[in-house]
Amino acid sequence: MQHFQETIRSAAASQLPLRIRGSGSKDFYGARLEGDVLDTRSYRGIVEYEPTELVFTARAGTPLREVEAALTEKGQMLPFEPPYFGPDATFGGCIASGLSGPRRACLGATRDFVLGVRSLNTSGDDLQFGGQVMKNVAGYDVSRLLTGSFGTLGLIVEVSTKVLPIPDDEQTLRLEMNEKQAIETMNRYAGQPLPLSATCFVENSLYIRFSGAASAVSAARKQLGGETIDGKAFWQSVREQTHPFFSNSGTLWRLSMKSTTAPLMLGPTLIEWNGSLRWISVDADLENMQSAASKAGGYATLFRAQTRPKAIQYLSPTMLALHKRIKRALDPEGIFGPHRLHDEF
Amino acid sequence: MYDEEELKPFECDGLSAYRKLPLAVALPESEDQIRAVLKICHEGRVPVVFRGAGTGLSGGALPYEHGLLLGLSKLKRILEIDPVARMARVQPGVRNAAISEAVAQHGLYYAPDPSSQIACSIGGNVAENSGGVHCLKYGLTVNNIMKVRFVTIDGELLEIGSEGLDAPGYDLLALITGSEGLLGVVTEITVKLLPSPVKARVVLAAFDDVGKAGQAVADIIAARIIPAGLEMMDKKATGAVEQFIGAGYPLDAEAILLCESDGSEEEVESEISRITEVLRATGATQIRVSRDEAERLKLWAGRKSAFPAVGRILPDYFCLDGTIPRKQLANVLKRIGQMQDTFNLQCANVFHAGDGNLHPLVMFDANDDDQLHRAEQYGAAILELCVEVGGTITGEHGVGIEKINQMCVQYRTPELTTFHSIKHAFDEHGLLNPGKAVPTLQRCAEFGAMHVHRGEEKFPELPRF
Numbered sequence: 185m186q187h188f189q190e191t192i193r194s195a196a197a198s199q200l201p202l203r204i205r206g207s208g209s210k211d212f213y214g215a216r217l218e219g220d221v222l223d224t225r226s227y228r229g230i231v232e233y234e235p236t237e238l239v240f241t242a243r244a245g246t247p248l249r250e251v252e253a254a255l256t257e258k259g260q261m262l263p264f265e266p267p268y269f270g271p272d273a274t275f276g277g278c279i280a281s282g283l284s285g286p287r288r289a290c291l292g293a294t295r296d297f298v299l300g301v302r303s304l305n306t307s308g309d310d311l312q313f314g315g316q317v318m319k320n321v322a323g324y325d326v327s328r329l330l331t332g333s334f335g336t337l338g339l340i341v342e343v344s345t346k347v348l349p350i351p352d353d354e355q356t357l358r359l360e361m362n363e364k365q366a367i368e369t370m371n372r373y374a375g376q377p378l379p380l381s382a383t384c385f386v387e388n389s390l391y392i393r394f395s396g397a398a399s400a401v402s403a404a405r406k407q408l409g410g411e412t413i414d415g416k417a418f419w420q421s422v423r424e425q426t427h428p429f430f431s432n433s434g435t436l437w438r439l440s441m442k443s444t445t446a447p448l449m450l451g452p453t454l455i456e457w458n459g460s461l462r463w464i465s466v467d468a469d470l471e472n473m474q475s476a477a478s479k480a481g482g483y484a485t486l487f488r489a490q491t492r493p494k495a496i497q498y499l500s501p502t503m504l505a506l507h508k509r510i511k512r513a514l515d516p517e518g519i520f521g522p523h524r525l526h527d528e529f
Numbered sequence: 530m531y532d533e534e535e536l537k538p539f540e541c542d543g544l545s546a547y548r549k550l551p552l553a554v555a556l557p558e559s560e561d562q563i564r565a566v567l568k569i570c571h572e573g574r575v576p577v578v579f580r581g582a583g584t585g586l587s588g589g590a591l592p593y594e595h596g597l598l599l600g601l602s603k604l605k606r607i608l609e610i611d612p613v614a615r616m617a618r619v620q621p622g623v624r625n626a627a628i629s630e631a632v633a634q635h636g637l638y639y640a641p642d643p644s645s646q647i648a649c650s651i652g653g654n655v656a657e658n659s660g661g662v663h664c665l666k667y668g669l670t671v672n673n674i675m676k677v678r679f680v681t682i683d684g685e686l687l688e689i690g691s692e693g694l695d696a697p698g699y700d701l702l703a704l705i706t707g708s709e710g711l712l713g714v715v716t717e718i719t720v721k722l723l724p725s726p727v728k729a730r731v732v733l734a735a736f737d738d739v740g741k742a743g744q745a746v747a748d749i750i751a752a753r754i755i756p757a758g759l760e761m762m763d764k765k766a767t768g769a770v771e772q773f774i775g776a777g778y779p780l781d782a783e784a785i786l787l788c789e790s791d792g793s794e795e796e797v798e799s800e801i802s803r804i805t806e807v808l809r810a811t812g813a814t815q816i817r818v819s820r821d822e823a824e825r826l827k828l829w830a831g832r833k834s835a836f837p838a839v840g841r842i843l844p845d846y847f848c849l850d851g852t853i854p855r856k857q858l859a860n861v862l863k864r865i866g867q868m869q870d871t872f873n874l875q876c877a878n879v880f881h882a883g884d885g886n887l888h889p890l891v892m893f894d895a896n897d898d899d900q901l902h903r904a905e906q907y908g909a910a911i912l913e914l915c916v917e918v919g920g921t922i923t924g925e926h927g928v929g930i931e932k933i934n935q936m937c938v939q940y941r942t943p944e945l946t947t948f949h950s951i952k953h954a955f956d957e958h959g960l961l962n963p964g965k966a967v968p969t970l971q972r973c974a975e976f977g978a979m980h981v982h983r984g985e986e987k988f989p990e991l992p993r994f
């Protein structure tokens with residue numbers, strides 16, 4: 185901690201940017217990577233874990249696989265199935281990137297399970313927001329603001345998340361259909377009281393995962409028909425983007441939008457989250473992708489590209505102005521990951 | 530409105546021990562009017578307090594005597610229901626329960642269900658990040674909204690969130706949820722709807738010891754069960770409820786638990802049998818499982834009317850809202866009980882046990898100044914106890930005016946400074962809901978001077994008088 189504080193204070197004094205980094209598994213994401221690396225990996229370890237509290241607390245540099253192993257041992261899990269995107273991904277990086285996996289639409293995102301964050305600000309002050317309890321509305325929700333901020337608002341040093349029991353049973357089935365039918369089907373099932381835990385459409389197949397009590401999973405499985413497949417490998421490939429769909433080395437767009445939006449016809453597509461997340465592999469510019477997404481109530485992110493883009497997301501002028509004010513409020517010296525998320529802050 | 534008589538109905542919210550008249554009240558009918566009113570206030574530097582249904586329990590909607598009270602009660606239309614995409618777009622004055630009523634025909638509902646749901650507004654829910662008896666499984670307001678339209682004090686309109694499951698940039702939706710009307714006004718909300726469960730059953734378990742009931746809560750979670758609701762009431766609370774509506778609670782029990790399971794037929798049957806097994810093993814003296822929907826609703830009706838029931842014993846009560854790690858339940862309850870003698874007041878306990886969210890109800894008569902004073906001290910002592918055991922002063926009711934001093938106990942200067950910086954980013958001149966939710970460092974220094982916490986001197990860097 186002291187080392188972090190000194191590094192931050194000297195960076196602030198000399199106005200030199202810092203690039204907060206775990207293993208670098210998410211380095212591909214973002215507009216620019218500026219500044220000296222502040223490596224979080226030396227600050228590691230589980231701080232507190234009592235399974236009956238459903239709360240898990242660890243230091244930012246703890247490898248995500250150690251976190252998941254500790255939880256698995258007690259029959260629990262991180263409900264948001266975070267992607268690693270690299271073998272040594274850290275817990276802090278997982279929270280700071282805020283990325284969530286296949287279970288997101290059914291159980292919630294990283295931000296939904298973050299209970300508290302301990303962080304260092306530009307002055308090196310040790311801050312504690314939220315805590316280890318399920319509900320806390322004292323003060324603004326800074327823990328969630330830091331979640332997904334990609335190290336641009338402060339250094340996350342310790343995080344508490346809510347965890348959940350691993351479901352007793354899980355089954356995945358595959359149904360053959362086209363994209364339009366798949367979107368309709370996902371939305372129809374999501375509107376029914378079924379033990380859904382993930383959906384994905386790719387290459388004319390709709391994959392549906394059920395999780396929960398064995399009796400409920402089999403009942404749902406029977407109701408829907410289709411072919412049962414080995415779900416583990418499939419969902420892992422979607423979560424880690426190792427599925428052949430992602431092997432195209434071109435540009436990968438991530439469009440988040442209203443789940444019922446009809447096929448966008450913009451390029452090869454993989455759909456998750458009951459229709460509200462569309463991965464599209466196509467060389468296009470942000471303006472065009474944003475316009476397609478915003479017509480559907482959403483937005484586009486340039487997720488992976490061959491060359492570093494100038495911007496990965498579009499913010500309206502009023503939103504941009506507010507983002508700049510918030511960035512200035514939390515990082516007045518502007519030293520934390522400048523321009524990682526946007527050209528202008 | 531500015532005549533005293535017209536202002537009178539707005540003088541307090543659910544925390545009725547505190548009352549004030551605003552300079553004027555405005556009840557706009559559209560977002561454009563709200564923007565116009567805020568622009569005028571911004572230019573004239575007039576403070577503004579927003580008000581939904583006024584059911585808040587922390588004084589968040591208590592008027593500011595030199596400011597405007599802006600009520601949202603006329604904006605109560607449900608603008609759009611999209612059953613296929615499972616969302617509804619509503620105005621801020623819509624009652625919480627009205628959303629579930631309107632979408633029930635599609636087999637959907639809006640999950641957060643505060644006990645005040647027949648009265649409280651969805652805008653107020655967003656401002657407080659309200660929870661309900663089902664939030665252990667389904668989350669709080671922040672987990673169940675997708676997008677809001679939000680107007681800042683300069684009249685600027687922002688769209689925060691999206692119709693997808695996330696939004697570009699920072700998570701501003703989380704930041705404004707629970708911001709207690711300090712950052713801006715919510716003028717439209719898009720909420721997420723869930724499919725109504727096929728079935729729900731509730732188990733009532735009685736215990737001859739509060740500690741055992743607390744242990745049962747931990748044991749249920751340890752058995753890998755996340756019930757749809759897990760509530761606890763002590764003897765004083767069940768006694769009050771029985772007199773008030775007769776929910777059928779056993780009167781000889783020291784504490785009761787209500788534990789609900791919902792889902793498909795299969796899920797509910799298997800979960801209920803596992804729950805009863807755990808409860809029996811923890812030593813429940815009586816276990817009853819609801820046989821039909823009428824019985825289930827009756828058991829919940831008791832819980833949901835606990836506050837008004839207690840309100841009939843003595844004219845006033847403070848409903849506290851501390852949240853603690855579950856393992857501290859028995860210890861904290863015991864200490865709250867002991868404090869009854871210290872302050873010579875009665876306290877009933879009702880709470881969201883699954884979340885560790887306590888609602889001690891400190892009963893008093895506000896016409897008696899001494900009782901009011903003792904009740905305030907009792908409440909403060911309970912909140913400080915919650916912080917001491919690793920919890921928070923408020924789980925869902927907000928800080929408002931009521932817990933402003935205890936913010937100085939929970940947070941230190943650097944966190945409070947962060948809060949003030951965020952406030953400044955939205956409301957440079959501090960015009961929105963002044964004096965609430967986040968105390969000034971000066972106030973904390975004054976409070977700290979009277980009140981040395983755990984022997985540490987707080988805010989040593991600030992001058993004292």
Ligand SMILES: Cc1cc2nc3c(=O)[nH]c(=O)nc-3n(C[C@H](O)[C@H](O)[C@H](O)COP(=O)(O)OP(=O)(O)OC[C@H]3O[C@@H](n4cnc5c(N)ncnc54)[C@H](O)[C@@H]3O)c2cc1C
Nearest residue numbers: 581582583584585589643644650652653656659660710715
């Ligand atoms: C009997 C009873 C039971 C309760 N049970 C619960 C419970 O189970 N769970 C729970 O969480 N709460 C509960 N509450 C507390 C209360 O009902 C909630 O806090 C509710 O969300 C307040 O909504 P309201 O519309 O009444 O808001 P108000 O009381 O009018 O306002 C609350 C705060 O929100 C601000 N505000 C209101 N509308 C807006 C808006 N549109 N934009 C910006 N700011 C706004 C106000 O300025 C104020 O700070 C209970 C209250 C009572 C009286």
